[in-house]
Amino acid sequence: MSVFPESFLWGGALAANQSEGAFREGDKGLTTVDMIPHGEHRMAVKLGLEKRFQLRDDEFYPSHEATDFYHRYKEDIKLMAEMGFKTYRFSIAWTRLIPNGTGEVNQAGIDHYNDVINTCLEYNIEPLVTMFHFDMPDALDKRGSWSNPESVDWFVNFAKVMFENFGDRVKYWLTINEQNMLTLVGPIIGTLRIPEGTTNVLKEVYQQNHHMLVAQAKAMVLCHEMLPNAKIGPAPNISYVYPASCKPEDILAAQEFNAIRNWLYLDMAVYGKYNNLVWTYLEENDATPTFAEGDEEAMKNAHPDFIGFNYYSTATVQKAAADDKLDPGADQQSSRGEAGYYKGYANPNLKKTEFGWEIDPDGFLATMREMYSRYHLPMIVTENGLGAYDTLEEGRVHDNYRIAYLRAHIEQLHKAVTENIEMMGYCPWSAIDLVSTHEGIRKRYGFIYVDTTDEEVGTLDRYKKDSFYWYKKVIESNGENLD
Numbered sequence: 127m128s129v130f131p132e133s134f135l136w137g138g139a140l141a142a143n144q145s146e147g148a149f150r151e152g153d154k155g156l157t158t159v160d161m162i163p164h165g166e167h168r169m170a171v172k173l174g175l176e177k178r179f180q181l182r183d184d185e186f187y188p189s190h191e192a193t194d195f196y197h198r199y200k201e202d203i204k205l206m207a208e209m210g211f212k213t214y215r216f217s218i219a220w221t222r223l224i225p226n227g228t229g230e231v232n233q234a235g236i237d238h239y240n241d242v243i244n245t246c247l248e249y250n251i252e253p254l255v256t257m258f259h260f261d262m263p264d265a266l267d268k269r270g271s272w273s274n275p276e277s278v279d280w281f282v283n284f285a286k287v288m289f290e291n292f293g294d295r296v297k298y299w300l301t302i303n304e305q306n307m308l309t310l311v312g313p314i315i316g317t318l319r320i321p322e323g324t325t326n327v328l329k330e331v332y333q334q335n336h337h338m339l340v341a342q343a344k345a346m347v348l349c350h351e352m353l354p355n356a357k358i359g360p361a362p363n364i365s366y367v368y369p370a371s372c373k374p375e376d377i378l379a380a381q382e383f384n385a386i387r388n389w390l391y392l393d394m395a396v397y398g399k400y401n402n403l404v405w406t407y408l409e410e411n412d413a414t415p416t417f418a419e420g421d422e423e424a425m426k427n428a429h430p431d432f433i434g435f436n437y438y439s440t441a442t443v444q445k446a447a448a449d450d451k452l453d454p455g456a457d458q459q460s461s462r463g464e465a466g467y468y469k470g471y472a473n474p475n476l477k478k479t480e481f482g483w484e485i486d487p488d489g490f491l492a493t494m495r496e497m498y499s500r501y502h503l504p505m506i507v508t509e510n511g512l513g514a515y516d517t518l519e520e521g522r523v524h525d526n527y528r529i530a531y532l533r534a535h536i537e538q539l540h541k542a543v544t545e546n547i548e549m550m551g552y553c554p555w556s557a558i559d560l561v562s563t564h565e566g567i568r569k570r571y572g573f574i575y576v577d578t579t580d581e582e583v584g585t586l587d588r589y590k591k592d593s594f595y596w597y598k599k600v601i602e603s604n605g606e607n608l609d
């Protein structure tokens with residue numbers, strides 16, 4: 127008998143902007159991520175040094191075709207069903223539903239997601255919908271993106287359109303994917319927008335963060351009002367933070383980064399209040415956000431039903447001196463720092479992926495334990511996986527490295543369940559290959575290989591990797607057969 131409950135949601139995840147392609151079809155509006163080229167202008171555009179408002183003829187944009195999920199969803203969901211998926215986590219592109227972000231609703235977008243949802247249900251796959259996964263409508267970016275206090279209403283309106291149209295069938299909702307990464311590493315994700323003339327960037331970024339927190343809170347309340355049987359939760363990227371040593375100053379640094387990276391987002395989602403360490407840090411840097419009337423109440427009124435979280439690795443930090451020069455080029459999982467507070471430290475006990483991310487399955491258990499003891503809510507893993515260079519050989523990909531990564535993490539998930547941590551499901555990243563946020567499609571994550579490259583669109587044919595057959599057995603045995 128399995129330790130996992132019968133209802134455990136084994137599945138996998140994708141995001142619209144990384145998999146759908148068809149970036150201008152079906153009357154879809156442009157998003158900020160549609161504007162990020164792959165070639166030499168990439169970082170300059172992301173960092174805002176070059177304008178991203180026009181598409182360039184001399185650049186290739188892998189996300190424009192991506193893996194063409196928009197046209198191939200029937201074939202792809204069938205493959206997910208063949209693996210035995212109980213759930214499929216995907217995001218809805220805001221600009222397919224509302225091309226300008228606000229205003230007119232686009233029937234073609236509604237029809238498309240209705241088809242996707244209905245196809246899932248035909249295979250008894252529970253749709254798990256992410257409302258926002260990095261793809262800010264370009265029209266709203268031009269109006270200030272999350273810096274604009276109206277962004278709260280924009281998002282709540284978008285939520286309402288989704289609840290009205292899909293709420294009869296979608297029972298599980300995720301609000302904002304990795305809000306903590308949007309705040310901490312915005313340029314890497316390609317969504318940072320700092321208004322011209324800003325003098326205190328940290329304050330501006332945390333004001334944006336505040337708007338997202340309020341937007342999320344209001345969307346959760348609205349969900350409960352409109353859809354009493356639905357469940358909704360946040361989806362941050364949680365990496366438990368270790369101290370680099372047992373020096374007391376490193377312990378304090380790890381507590382501070384844990385608060386800034388992780389607990390700020392969950393304390394707010396669950397308890398409706400700012401984490402005290404983060405608030406102190408913001409005060410010390412003249413960066414506390416301004417509250418609009420009603421914000422405090424809105425945040426207090428919201429209660430998630432569960433916590434979704436993405437886990438790739440832990441982080442390790444040590445105390446940073448006030449005059450430390452720290453590398454700003456960090457991504458979601460690589461070391462970064464904050465002079466005077468903490469700085470990243472390469473954990474010598476951990477191996478790394480080909481793309482430099484540490485691999486820490488034990489840390490996955492540490493993260494689940496810590497989260498459960500802080501929040502006591504059911505949890506679902508909304509992303510976990512290995513980005514690697516895969517090679518297609520005679521129609522197969524022998525990705526034993528991916529199997530090893532996932533096996534080691536599922537073993538820890540298994541332990542968590544035996545420790546009575548309420549785990550609802552597991553959605554590895556990614557169900558099918560997709561375009562990575564900042565490393566192109568050459569960094570592959572899927573159980574299914576897609577024939578395409580960062581330089582040109584390929585046949586887009588699908589091939590089952592070895593991990594596809596392995597995961598199918600894992601699901602069949604409800605998590606007991608990991609061989």
Ligand code: BG6
Nearest residue numbers: 141303304458513562563564569
């Ligand atoms: C998470 C995101 O940050 O990690 C995904 O939610 C992303 O969108 C995933 O693809 C892996 O990161 P990357 O940078 O390798 O694509």
